[in-house]
Every structure is written in C-alpha cells, then in structure tokens.
Amino acid sequence: MYYSTTFRILSSIGAILLAGILTIGCGKRKPVDYSTEVKPILNKHCISCHGGVKQNGGFSVLFREEALGNTKSGHPAIIPGDAKRSEFIRRLHSRDPKERMPYKSAPLDKSEIEILTRWVEEGAQWGEHWAYVPPEKPTDTAANIDYYINAKLEEEGLKAAPEADKLTLLRRVSLDLTGLPPTTAMMESFMKDSSATAYEKVVDSLLASPHYGERWAAMWLDLARFADSKGYEKDAQREIWRYRDWVIDAFNNDMPYDQFTIEQIGGDLLPEPTDAQMTATAFHRNTMNNDEGGTVDEEFRTAAIIDRVNTTMEVFQGTTIACVQCHSHPYDPFRFEDYYKLMSFLNNTRDEDTPGEYPVLRLYDSIGKKQVDTVTAWISQHGNTAAKKEMNEFLRTLEPKIHAHDCDEFLNGNLADTKYLGIRNGGSCRLKNAPLNGRTHLYMYYWTGNKGSSVEIHIDSLNGPVIAKQAMPDPEGTNVLDIPIPAIEGRHHLYFVFKNSTIKPEQTVCSVEWMALRGDLPGKNDPGYNQMEKAYWRVVNAHPESVPVMVENPTEMFRETRTFERGNWLVKGVLVKPDVPKSLNPFPANAPRNRLGLGQWLASKQNPLTARVMVNRLWEQLFGTGIVETQEDFGSQGFLPSHPQLLDHLAYQFMNKHEWRMKATLKEMVLSAAYRRDSRSNAELQQKDPANRLFARGPRFRLTAEQVRDQVLAVSGLLSEKMHGKSVMPYQPEGIWQAVYNGQRWKLSEDGDQYRRGVYTYIRRTSPYPSIVTFDGSSREVCTQRRIRTNTPLQALVTLNDPVYVEAARNLALSMRSTGKDQKAWISAGYKTAMYKEITPAKLAILTKLYTEAYDKFKEDPAAASSLANCKDNMPAVGELAALTVVANAIMNLDEFLSKS
C-alpha cells in the first residue's frame, strides 16, 4: 500500500476545505514568500513537466501569465485567492493516480501542499528571484564583512576561531594575492613590524606586486577559455597570447571591472580604440575554430557565436542560458527569443571560422609603423579625417575581407579543402552579390607555384562583360593582387575565370584565400604619390605579428539574426533584433545596440548580477566556496547565498565605494577577521559546519594547479620571474603530443623559460599540459566557472616523480645543506623555506628518521646517491645531498605544503 490511511482521509475535497480554513485561520502569519518557499517546490516537483521545456496539459508555472492562463481544459488551473476552486491544488490531493500530481511520483508533503495552498489563497503572487533584484545600498552603512559573518555565527551558536599566527597568515595572503609564497625579505620585515598596520602594509605590497596580475589572470583565463590552439580535430596553434598579457596587465593596473567588461566585449567599437582595447576583444576570439577539411565554416562560426552568448552570460551574469537555444529556460525567466536577441549583438563580427583566424590586429614593427604613418599622413593631406580614419582601420586589420568560402557555382574547380579557391585552367566560380558600390579595386590574396596565370572577372553572368583581366605572377609566397575594376554602383554577381594553359589539366591555377573591395588612393598626380603607394603595398603585403580580434561587419555585410527552430542552426525562424532579457535591467538608454552597448549593459550599476557574480567569484578564490556556492548559476536552480546581505554589501561596495576596483575589494576581504582566522577545525565545527560555509574558521584547501607548480619553483629557487610573451613549453614527457597532424612539436623551452609560472605554460586544447590537468586545470575548450578540486593518486605521482618536481627537490636540498651544520638544521631550514614557519619537534623527528634511512642507504650505494642528487661529488657530500633531496621531495609533498592554510 502506497498511501497511508491517513493520507486517504486527508486527500479528499473535505481536506482541502479544512486546509483552506486552516490557512485562513492563520491569516496573521507572514505571507508565503514566492522565491524562497514556493519556487523551490515548483522547481522540484512541477517544472519538469510544466515549465519552459514541456507544458503538459497546456499548463506552465514558469511565468505568472502562463500559470494563470487557460490550460488545455479551457480553464485556468490557478485561481488567485481561491485555492478550493484551483485545479492546481485539487490535483495535489486527488486519489486517482491518473489525476494526482506530481504524476507518477510520490505525493507532496503536507507542508508543501500547505505552502502552495496558502500561496494561491494569498493571490498567487510571483516574486522576483533574489538575484534579479539589484543589490540595495546597505541600510547599516557601518556594517562590514565581519558584521554579517559574526551575526550568522551567533545565530548558529558557533564561536569564531582566533586569528591565525602571523607566519601562517602571511603565507596564506601571499598565495592568495600573488599565487606565490612571500619573499624572505617580506617575511622578515613583517615579523619585525609590530605596528597595528603591519598586516595591511603586507597586503598593499602584495597587491602592488606584478605577480598579482599573473595570479588573477590564471583565474580569468579559465573563464575566457584562453588556449594556445584552435581546438577540434586539427587543433593547430593560435597566436593569442597577447590577450593573456592584456589580462595580466589589466589586473596589475587595477582596471575597473566595468571597463574590463566593456573592453573585452566591445573594445573595438570604442572611439579610436587603442591596440590594447582591440586586444581585449580577443576574449571572444578564444572560441574554437575548426580547420578540419570538409567542415562547413558557417556551422562552426555559428558554434562560436553560441559559445560567445553562453560564455558572456556565464562569466558576467552567472546565468546558464545554453538551454534557451532550444526552448524557454526550464526554470528561470528567460524566453526562447531572449537567447537569439542576445545572439544578435554578437552575430555581426567578421570572423567566419577561416583557417587564417581573421580578423587579426596587425602589429607592425617600427619600419612598418613608419610606412603606415607615411600612408595615413598622405591620406589626411589629400583626403579628409574620415578617409584617414578609414585607412587607419584598414591597415590595422585589412578588413573587411570577403572569404573564399563565399564563392559558389564552381566549374572545373572547387573550394579546396573547403578553404581556398582552387580553380583549374579555364574553370570559374561566382561571388554572389558582391557589394561593389563604386569601388575601383579588387584585392585578391593568393599564392601559386605557376608562371603565366591570369584571372578574368565577368559581371552579372559567366558570359557577361569582362570588367577586369589581370596577370597573376608567381609571388614566391603569398601576395595581395591589385585588380583595378571600373566604378560600378550596387551589388553584382562576379564571375572569376582563372587561366593558365601551361599547367596540367588536374592542376589548379592558384589558391585564393580572400578578396577585398577598395577605392583609389587619393592624389595620384601629386608628387610623392609613387613613394607613398610603394609604402602602402609594403604594408599590405607585410606579415607582421598579430592577434585575433573582433571587427564589426560594415553595413553592407550586415548579418541578420533569426531564431533557430528547436536549436537547429539550419532551420531559421523569426527575425530578431538585439535586446536583453526583460527579466534583467533595461538596456541603457544611450547605449548603441551593438556589442559595445551589450558591454555597457553588463557593466551598468543597474545590472543586478554583474557585481554580485564577480565579488562572489573573488570570495570563492579566497575562501574556497562562494557565498553563492554554485557560482556558475545564480538562477533559481542554483544555491541560495549563505549570507545574502553580505553578498549585497560586497556587490554594492564594489560598484560604489570601490568604483569597480578589484584590488580594493580584495583588500576589504583579506583584511576581514573572517579571512584572518586560524583554519584549525574541531569536533563541533566538523559536526555543524564541515564545509566551513559559515566561516567560523579560516580557509584551508588545496592550491590550484598553477599554484602547486609555481610554489615548488619559487621555494626551490628555480622560478623565473620573467613576465609576458609567447607561451612556454616546460618539461613534458615524450609522446604526449601525438595528435593527428604532426606539424607541431613540444620543444622544451630554454634559458629559464622552462621555469616560468604556470600561467605561461602552452595549452593545447586536445592535449593540455599533463600535470596542470591532473590538478584540475582546465583544457579550456569551454568556459570553466569553477574547478572542482579533486584529490587523486595521479596528483601524488606528479609531485613525487615529475622531473620538474624532482629537480626542484634537488635545488631545495642544495640550499638546505648550505644553511647549517647538521641534518637537523638542514631539515629545519628546508621546512621553513617551504612552509614559512618553524618545524615542530614531532615533524622534525619524522623527517630526520627519513633522512637517516636514506643516508644509510646511499652510504651503501653511492651510485644511487649520485643519480638522485645529479652530481658526481664524493661521499659524504653526495650522500647528504641525495638524502636531503629525498627529504625535500617529501616536504614538497606534504598536505600542508600543497594546501593553503
């Protein structure tokens, strides 16, 4: 028997009346709160069949108007104020298994039914989800972090731990703010300083350290899914490390978070954007690019745009919106169209999944810059400021380009490898609706190994008039061919006929990657023109270093956005315009409806999520768990904040008092008593708050993948403090990079570059650096909001045996042996170097025993000693060094060493 007798009796209509009377009888009670009481019940029991995905029986409880509307039966299921007559309530009680809700599941608890009944009686009001209401100015302006934390501790009857000892705190805050242990000098001055501001001074100097930017960039790069390769099958190299450097610099310069947001989303659309602002937009060029032959570029361009929509909402809004691609959000108030409205902000960029990764920002060397100056000076002399600006933009990116994949109607030729025009002698292809608009030059970027090639351009049809004939010399490399064309207004089909009678019939005349339509250079008859023109073509044909960036489509290339029916990109639905979800703050009145405007909307103080999500993220980095634990989901399926007022306080301060500055916000956090507490737990805390969600004790958890590596290098004295530049390849075992295309090799970096910080390690998406991944590092395929910390034997093998760690142990052993007279002194010194505190006698005894065991062994086997210590010195020195290497290796494997405490 499934139903108890009691339930049977209760589940009659009479019971409803009874419940109704009870409810009314208790009318003085606080009204039911939708967000905290009703919504969780609906999410748990109702919404999977009556939500954004399914609306069984024509009934959905996602939006109020839907919930109160007519169902399939022709009547509404919820009648506000009248629980008795509401089918919604009646069905909860029904004894008929075909009627009783939740269908085919256990009935609701009495208490749950009572909440829903009262809620309908009270008018079935929809409350707003807490996270969509902007944080208000805290009523108690004197309140600080500890005020909120201590209030909660008091409520729970928990006692806060005392402050951690000075050295523990120093190591903690240094690892947190810079990702590295403190320097000896810093430790010494901190220990000597007994003033009340000693700790604050240390915090200030850590925040000013250039290592601060490296540490926080490591966090951001997971979100930005930054990698050194394009992903997918070929996974070829991508030169986008300048974006990583931009992030490091932005953190070091304490760029306000609103600006940080706007520049990454729409920096290229700012007035006269700097190279740095352009580089910031590489944030969304970190999407994957598919170079596999046979793949349709539009499919993967679309995949990249979808990733950008999802990532934007995840990173800045803590909102999972991917599901809205196919249907309205199952739990949260985001409608199907909202997704595509957001997409239309991001859908108008020039990048089209081409192997060249265009558009790229061209970073000319000093000679190139001079040539650019020559050209732009000429243009401003002979044209106007608008022309100068246009030329400047063109030379920065050579955009807008028309890519080879836009051609069709191939005759005796094809889109070779689905990438380049590969037309054989006499063959042709069409460029549909080319926006000529009076322009007089067609540029064609090509290469060929053949002499005697040419191209003919026909207009409007293959047999239409020839508007240009141009020889295509063998440029011995790549070249931009200038094809003069007559000025013709409007859009026309262009037909390209490629000729070379000297080549074999199966050979292609040339390969063409892109074309561009341009006007004349002004001042043709003026003196100096030729020199300027020469400079111009040198610039255009240069291959400067570059970084992929965002460039918006010009009007003539505008791409409309339509919904995808059931998320299928091939089945286009209704046309949509750029807009933001109605459930969030309105789009700023003066903002342009483009990416820049989207960035401004995100960075608006009216946005309820941006600041909350970011302060929560910073908090999580320091304390191990966010105030909202599900930092990736601030929606109604995510967890409620453990300290809602604290979260709002931090968010409000972040935006207003600190003017979006992260250093000030972090400073406020690390100066709090909550952060400075001793991290020892005890039986009571283990029982009541095992995960330390109430912050009665200080944070203690394992370091991140990058920190594990960096700390070992720092402590052993190997670390290179060099900043910026191309990603480096530290030691990696043979045979890791065994990808399908063998063009690339892992080449061990030299001259100290093998000892750079983890943030500079080369990340290939399909084969990421093994020890980083073992410690939960991301392979950066998609945005990672939160690394789940694991604890595995493979991690132990890395820190025990990875040659990087063994070399570090050797180095630490060397420095240990130079610091005292005997083994005890050496071991104590080694421990202190690693842990920044004195070793306890018990630990010293254990490690001394290990030393003695090892030394005895090496005495009998000097060859083993030489191998481990990697030196040819004689006993006893080599035996001591080898035994100390064993001890150093053990120290660098201690739980306390791998953890922040």
Added chain:
Amino acid sequence: MSEKLIREANERAAKYFSRRHFLQDCMAGIGATALGSLIGGCNIFSSSSPVAGMPQSLNPLEPKAPQFPARAKNVIYLHMAGAPSQLEMFDYKPDLQKLHNQLCPQSLLQGKKFAFIRGVPKMLGPQAKFQQYGESRAWVSDFMPHFSTMVDDVSFLKGVHTDQFNHGPAQLFMHTGSARLGRPSIGSWVTYGLGSENSNLPGFVVLTSGGKTPDAGKSVWGSGFLPSVYQGVQCRSKGDPVLYITDPEGMDRDMRYQSIQAINDVNKLEYEAFSDAETLSRISQYELAYKMQISVPGVMDIADEPEYIQEMYGTQPGKESFANNCLLARKLVEKGVRFVQLFDWGWDAHGTGEDTAVNLGMRNKCTQIDRPITALLKDLKQRGLLDETLVVWGGEFGRTPMQENREGQEMPFLGRDHHAEAFTMWMAGGGIRKGFTWGETDEIGFSVVKGKVAVHDIHATMLQQLGFDHEKLIYHFQGRPFRLTDVEGHVIHEILG
C-alpha cells in the same frame, strides 16, 4: 635465538617487506586505520549537492552498486578511429557490386552533405569477398578471416547511424554523447557510477595504437564536468606506462616507501591539528599512488604471458600495437579495471593514397585487428570473463557506397567518404545475445531500412548491461541534470541475451 633478535628480524622484514607482501596486504599498510574510517556509504544518486564538490565518500572511486543487478561488470571498447568501412567488413551488398562504376543516382545525393564528395560520384562495389559463417550464418568478409570464427558470440548492429560526419565531432559524439567538447566520456560516466574494483589501478584505462591519438584528442576520454578523478588514464606501452609512475633515478622502492610513510606520518599530525578531511583523503591517495607504482608496470608488462597467448594475439612485447593493447585489455579486466578503452588510429580510407585505399590500406588495418580481436574474445571466453565483460567494436561513422571524388576529381585509389547514415558496430559478452544480427540497410548500404540504432541507443544499452537506467545516471551541472544520453536513448532490447 634471543627474543630481541627475533623482534629485530621481524621489524627488518616488515621494513623491507616484499612487493608480494604489500600487494596481498595492501589495506593493512600505512594509514590503514585512517583509510578504513574513511570508507562510508556513498549514494551517488542522492540529490544532495553532487555539484558542490563535496564528495560524500572521501574515496570517489569506492566501488558502488549499480541501480539493478548488472549483466556486465566491465567494458572493453574497441574504437577504430577514422571510421572503418562496413561495406568491406560486415555489411554485404551484392547489389552494390552490380552498380560498380555507375554514376550515383541523384536521388541519393539530393539534400545530402558529404565531407569530400562533390558533384556526382560513382558507385563503388565491395572490395572484399564475403561468406556466411557459424550457426548464425553471419556475413563476414575475407578481410577478417579469424574473426569469422567468433560470429556466434556476437550481436551485429547493422543499422547504426550518427548525426556527425567529421571525425572530431563524431568521435566526441560516440564517446561523450555530444559532438561538442566539454561532456564526460562514457568511461567516466561508468566509473562515476560504479567506482573501481581494484584500488591499485585506475578504474578507466585508455590504450592507443596506430601511431596517433584520436582526432578529437584526449577529450574522448576526458571527464568533462565530472570531477577529474573519473577521467581515463592513458597507459602507454612506451615510456612510463602511466605518467610519472617511475621513481626518480637513485630512489628505490624501499626508499619511496619510507618517503611516503614519512609524508603520511606528518600528514597525520596535520590532520590531528586541523581535522581537515581532505588531509585524510590525501593520506589514502598517497598509499594508492604507491600501490599503483607497483601494480601498473606489472599489469602493463605483457612479456610474462605464455608463448601460446602471445602467439594467439600476435603480440610483440615492447612495441605499441593494437595486438598488445588487446592483450593488455584482457589483463586489465582480469585485474578488475572497470572500463578499458582502445583507440586504433588509421581507418580513414579516402583513397588518397595506397594506405587509405579500401582494397589495400584498409585490408592491412583489418589484418592488424583481426587476430587480436579474435584472440581477445576467445581468451575472455576461456577464462570465463566474457560473460561479465561487455566488448563493443565500432568506428565513429561508416563509409559511403560511392567512391570518393575529392574536389570532383577521380582519385588515384579506391576510397570511400564519411557516411553518417548507416554503419555497423558489434557487441559481445556482458549479457549480449549471441550469434545475432539486428538492423538492415538497403541494397547498397546507404540507408537503414530496419533496426535503426542511434549513438545514444548504444550508450543506453551499455549502461543497461552495467546495471543502470540511462535516464537515471545523472549529474547536476550548471543548473541542470546531465546524462550520457542527453534527452535521447533507447535500450536496444533486441540484442539483449
């Protein structure tokens, strides 16, 4: 002998204990008390915050019971990366022979996308000879002579289809249930659901052959959003069998033992001071690492297998080969490794060269796998392991009945393009019906006409045999429940024994 001397001798023996002793008594080693106290119940299906990163048991690989009694305990998945041609192996199409060299009818091309075929290609008849074998009268080509003796142990799925026709996405789809990166692989799901039987070895082992890793890279054995502890561990036949498993030169086993003992002794003091459960977990992980250091090289060494076994598989110890990997797969399963995934690269028979011609290179590839696969099935059977081991074979898609004409040109060798609409896979052991064929394609092997099976159906069936309802093996991530089969998947009841 004095008592003191005996005691000393015993202590010394305990100190320099033998490898054998340690393995037999692995639970009683260092920190055994701590470890023992860690292992509590673990209900992975409870709704209480699987997202939260707070493992309910501190050993996430603790063996767990499936949802219902399982037919299979382990899986060996043989993936032929690049996609083998079903038309030269199992799907016999005499009518295609009749159409050989004729132009492909427009009706087959309309509205279809191919990776490389352009314009109108010619039909390509089967390049192998077929015959029926066994009591089940299953068709097998002369490319697979050994395997033809095993057909009565196998269920063929001739109507498999996928929706991806490029290698990377199709391999991801086949192994993670999604064509995009970021989802857990099937082996990760299985170890997440069932844990690992052998605490000395990883629960999910990956072996590759053919000189290259699969096109989609290591993501095909990645753990996606599941904790990284569930990702596949690649074991290699060259270099360290597991990365960093070898102690540094000059440090022998005893010294490593002493060093781990010291690390754990200090960690125990740390635990007493801080009461952090993670510290306890680390103590047990260091023990496991030590045990793996002993057991993995042993398992990964096939040299000690008897001559007749080597002969049967066609192995060459010390080299990287599919044959070696098949033998390793058996050894690993025997030791209780839950999921063994083999990838063999080199099946992309486009006909661009001799090595990718369906009648030449592909035949060689078949020769490379034919004996080892047959030996694997026989060997599992003779050891009574086939009943509890599910063996799955297949590629990421199939190949076209048309001859490839890359860029609209005739190719120098006979090749077939990628084909997502119909291909053959097979399963054996683990409660799968014996000597059976499910599904059928049309006369030329282009489309499925009966018994159509989707990739998610394969997954659902595999999970079913392992004791899971695929709709209930879920993980909450980013605010929604995820499963291997997404919102699809039907168990293929026809092939269940």
